[in-house]
Amino acid sequence: MESLEILAGLDAAVTELATPTRVYVAAGRFTEPSPDLPELAHRIRALLATVAADEAWRRFLPRYAPPSAAEICACLEPVETHEAAAFLARLAAVDLVWPDHRHLPVGAAERAADRVVSLLGRDGSWWANHDAACGAVNGLTPLFDSLLAGTDGEHFALALQIADD
Template sequence: MARDRDELSVLLKRLAHAQRVYVRSGRLPSTSGGTSGGTNGVLAAIAAETHILVGQLHREDWQRFASAPEGPAAVEQVEEALEPIAAKNAAALMGRLASQCLVWPQFTFMDRAEADAVAGLVVELLGADALWWSNCDGDDEDSWTAVTACTFDTLVAGTDGHRFAVLIQVGED
């Protein structure tokens, strides 16, 4: 299991891009109860891990650019923003976020095929029973509920009930 956790971290780091695409992975706290404990506990744990990542990116890079003076969303707001998505949609969204700028789509961070391949490995590593979420509203990737204090943010997060992966891209116009 530690090897899988390390592999997950390595794969996600391949998808990161300085000051645009941020990633976090690790082990969920044991209080989340795994997927058999129900999705509410797992969702709360994913929201908390996402909130940690949002706080880090805000403090480290984005505080001076933030469009919302109150700062990033509270953990409860992050949880409310998360919508369930299918694994194949999670992989596609993760690949797009890792490869293409939200603000200026013609600007790319990495080759899309490579990003899609790595994102597919992340989804595969968490397994067929993994649960996935995004802050996109339904299937519309152009409509989202903000979780950072930035103009643009889109995230994808998943867990097998024990390990988790979060990827978020932020931007300002």
């Protein structure tokens, strides 16, 4: 599949996962040669800045500045590719604070998440701000947040859910 086709597919699929003021997404193609985790962290930082600028969250984050790329890298834990689609679908569909509340129908979230993971391929790398071994979350904001970021080394896809109690 051509890079432009992958990019268009990623953009469409992550857009299906977004919900106003709760699930923020981004997809794109790296411009740097040989991008790695620091470049992905810069894209995550830009997404966090989008959340902080959103009128819905500005009052909760009055002096918030997104962490540096190095700090974001320190918060990230690897996610196995075979677990990425289920994680992404949960992130888009299930509320962090109220698990009985759905932001999206589960089936729609699963289809879009499967597509994102498929487009980044079996060799894609996935990262979350969760430590699956102990269940801890390395918060990127002062609120509740959950992030999944994936890359195939050329393209990236990000999804972030934010919530406040």
